[in-house]
Amino acid sequence: MLQPLFCLVFTEVFVILLLLFRTPLRKPLLLLMDRAKRGRGPVVASTAGGTLFVILVSVFFSDERMLAYHLLEASLLGVSLFLVLMIDRLHYYIKELRLLRKHVEAVKKFDQRNDEAKNKGKLKTKVAKVEEED
Numbered sequence: 001m002l003q004p005l006f007c008l009v010f011t012e013v014f015v016i017l018l019l020l021f022r023t024p025l026r027k028p029l030l031l032l033m034d035r036a037k038r039g040r041g042p043v044v045a046s047t048a049g050g051t052l053f054v055i056l057v058s059v060f061f062s063d064e065r066m067l068a069y070h071l072l073e074a075s076l077l078g079v080s081l082f083l084v085l086m087i088d089r090l091h092y093y094i095k096e097l098r099l100l101r102k103h104v105e106a107v108k109k110f111d112q113r114n115d116e117a118k119n120k121g122k123l124k125t126k127v128a129k130v131e132e133e134d
Contacts, residue, residue: 002069012084016087019087
């Protein structure tokens with residue numbers, strides 16, 4: 001039981017590192033996570049998380065003979081659940097950051113167009129004044 005838990009924890013840490021730093025694998029990973037969160041994905045994820053939580057609670061109420069082994073299992077399950085929560089929040093924040101950047105760029109372009117229109121209007125009035133003086 002320990003080897004799959006260690007594998008799960010290390011895989012989750014690897015995913016977190018991929019999300020934190022800009023690597024070529026970040027974009028496909030984000031797309032994969034977006035697709036996983038559609039449809040039945042959240043139901044499956046919450047079911048798996050609930051199952052891990054039940055196993056975590058049951059480990060605490062087991063017999064005293066193998067306490068160290070069960071504590072290690074429980075701590076690995078707890079860390080795994082925490083890392084899954086961390087991955088979910090990182091995905092959400094990266095997605096929100098991308099949307100905010102797009103919105104800021106659109107506002108900048110809009111402001112730039114308005115400034116250009118104002119400058120053209122001022123230029124026309126200056127040209128008209130210069131023509132009247134001549």
